[in-house]
Amino acid sequence: YKMFKSYVGFFTMHFYYRRVYILNTENIPTDCPLLVVANHQNSLNDAFGLLFSLKKRAARKIRAITRASIFANPVASRILEWVGLFPAFRLDYDGIDSLMNNANTFDETAEELLKNGTVIIYPEGRHQGKRWLGKFSHGYLKMLFQAAEKSNFERELFIMPSCNHYSSYFGLRKDMLIKFGTPISLKPYYELYQTKPRTAQRMVNEKVREQVSNLMLNIEDEENYDAIDYLRNTYGVKYAETKGYNPTLLPEKLLADKAFYKELESAKVDQPEAVQTIYDETHSFISKIKQLRIESINFDRKDSWLKILLQAIILVLLFPVCVLGYIIDSLIIIPARVLSRNVQDPMLKNAVQLILTLTITLPLSFIVGFFLVWKFVGSAIIGLVFALSIPLWGLFDYYYTLGVRQLLIKIRYKFLLKKHKLTNILTLKESIYEKLDNLFKLN
Numbered sequence: 001y002k003m004f005k006s007y008v009g010f011f012t013m014h015f016y017y018r019r020v021y022i023l024n025t026e027n028i029p030t031d032c033p034l035l036v037v038a039n040h041q042n043s044l045n046d047a048f049g050l051l052f053s054l055k056k057r058a059a060r061k062i063r064a065i066t067r068a069s070i071f072a073n074p075v076a077s078r079i080l081e082w083v084g085l086f087p088a089f090r091l092d093y094d095g096i097d098s099l100m101n102n103a104n105t106f107d108e109t110a111e112e113l114l115k116n117g118t119v120i121i122y123p124e125g126r127h128q129g130k131r132w133l134g135k136f137s138h139g140y141l142k143m144l145f146q147a148a149e150k151s152n153f154e155r156e157l158f159i160m161p162s163c164n165h166y167s168s169y170f171g172l173r174k175d176m177l178i179k180f181g182t183p184i185s186l187k188p189y190y191e192l193y194q195t196k197p198r199t200a201q202r203m204v205n206e207k208v209r210e211q212v213s214n215l216m217l218n219i220e221d222e223e224n225y226d227a228i229d230y231l232r233n234t235y236g237v238k239y240a241e242t243k244g245y246n247p248t249l250l251p252e253k254l255l256a257d258k259a260f261y262k263e264l265e266s267a268k269v270d271q272p273e274a275v276q277t278i279y280d281e282t283h284s285f286i287s288k289i290k291q292l293r294i295e296s297i298n299f300d301r302k303d304s305w306l307k308i309l310l311q312a313i314i315l316v317l318l319f320p321v322c323v324l325g326y327i328i329d330s331l332i333i334i335p336a337r338v339l340s341r342n343v344q345d346p347m348l349k350n351a352v353q354l355i356l357t358l359t360i361t362l363p364l365s366f367i368v369g370f371f372l373v374w375k376f377v378g379s380a381i382i383g384l385v386f387a388l389s390i391p392l393w394g395l396f397d398y399y400y401t402l403g404v405r406q407l408l409i410k411i412r413y414k415f416l417l418k419k420h421k422l423t424n425i426l427t428l429k430e431s432i433y434e435k436l437d438n439l440f441k442l443n
Contacts, residue, residue, distance in 0.1 A: 001061065001082070008358050009052045015391060016354065018173040021251050022053045024180040030056055033113035033157040034183075035144055037208050038164055039133055039216050040122035044351035045176075046164045050120050053178040057118040064120040065105065065140075088139070090125050102139070110147035114155060123209075129169070129347050130225060131217045136209050141201040145193050148186055153194075157186040159204070161211035165254055170350055172398050175250040181211040217257050221265070227282035228264065232257045234296050235436050242442055267439050274439065281432050288425050298413040299429060308410050315403055322400045325393040331365040332357055332394060365390050 013020050028034075034057060040046055047064050054062055061084050068087035071077040086108055089101045109119055123136035148157050161181035168174045184207055193200035219228050240247040240256035247253045268275040289296065336356040343349040366387045374383035416422050436442075 005051075008048070011358055011362075011391070012048050012354075013052050015395070016172060017176045019175045019250065020049075021175070021177040021179075021249075023177070023251060025053070025056060027180050027182055028054065028056050028160060029158050029183050031116055033116060033147065033155060034118045034160055035113065035140065035157070036118065036120045036160045036162055037140065037212065038120065038122060038162045039212050040124045040127045041129075041131065041164050041216075042166055042169050042351075043127045043345075043347045044355065045166075046122065046127070047120060049164050049176055049178050050162065054118060060112075060115070060117050062118045062120065063109070063112055065109065065122075067125070068101070086119075088121075088125075090137075106143045106146055109143055110150050113144075113147045113157060114151055123205075127347055131165075131219050131229065132222065132225070133209070133213050133216065133218045133220075136205055138198075138201045138205055141204055142197075144186060145189075145197065145201065148190060148193075153190045159184045159186065159208055161208050161215065163212055163215035165216060165250065167250055167253075169347060172395070177250045177254060179215050179251075179254075181215050184208060184211070217254060217261065219261055221268075224276075224279040224283075226286065227279040228261060230286055230296070231278075231282055231432075231436070232260050234300075235433055236260050239436075239440065239442070263440060271439070274435065278432060278435050278439070281428060281435075285425065285428050285432060288428070292412075292416060292421070292425075294409055294413045294416065298409065299426070301410075303410050303414075305414065308407065308414070311403070311407055311410075315400070315407060318400060322397060325397040325400070328369070328390060329365075329394045329397055331368060332361045332390070335361045362391070 036050060036054070038046060038050060047066070051062055051064070063084045063086060065086045065088045066080075068089045071080060071085075071087045086105045087101075088105060112119060121140045123138075123140050124134035125137055126134070128134050144157055144159070148155065160183050163177075163179050163181075165177040165179065166174060167176075184204065186204065189200045189204055192203075219225055221228060236253075236257060237247045239260050240253060243256060243259060245252040245256040247256060264275060336353045339356050339360075340349050340352040343352050369390055370380075370383045370387040372383075373386045374380050377383065413422075
């Protein structure tokens, strides 16, 4: 298990992600029962992030509670249990009759906790796919108080609020942030729980949810979410730099985004029409650039034709290397995509492909690549070097494909600009930015 965990941890934390930030680990209590409660932003990637961040609690296998539907397959169920997952049956997913099955999970969780174990849970019940915090089910507190009851309320149990945050949900080499809050002891609520269990659960839940909300970027304005999310990634860079944050570092960008959204919410109270106009214009702007198949970054990067030509020449020269890379990595990429083709949720599909790659296609490609090269070249050492280089070929192909896509968008942007088809969009962008400058007094 430790070897498997190290293998998955290496590729997740050092290969799949470009940079990983783990903050406030000094707050994590040791040698006590600990339930880690987090927001749910990115399917299984959330669990991976926490699993490999809780090094101070890694003496025992860290457990996580996830939705029961993924345990439907008996073989998958055995593997998931071995990895350390417990099934949670939920009303929305599994129906009211299935809820009685949670008794086993509650018992197993209590046992694990009372051995000073660590359990991870997501009270929202499902990943949101957007940067907001959903409602918390109280089931996790019922489970935790039951564990305390099993110890005759003698053991002190702790809840550790935390948050997951990402520079982007999709694609390789993005940035991930795990941030821990302040541990909350359940002990002060034991007496109240014995007379008013629901009141105790509600009080603890409010404290936990408040901490998680304060740790993360919680955009509660769902109606204008797309506009706010777009603005924080575009105008928000200027805002961050003006306020003294470094927008290239995810922890600082998170703080800047939180401050940016807070100011927008405050301005919406005092100047609701002005802020809504900004949101409406931003929605229109997003729609227009989607129709033209360009990106917002094109408006800020003034790439010359010479620079574009040099990039095209480099990509053409590297094309034979890319083709070789695609042939090598087809053993990894294509099977994972085929096996996950029936998964409809794009975020879950992303996680399933990662799991399939790490557990099946990548190990098989190591073995096949090693033996093929050994057989045809006659050197086991060269075969081993080739096998170990396979993930690097995949990384090269990813960046190459990204470079081709960006080049085509740049060329398209240049032609649209030359044909004066971007005049209205550029005017709209200037209008939005000018209104934001006036709103935040950044002139």
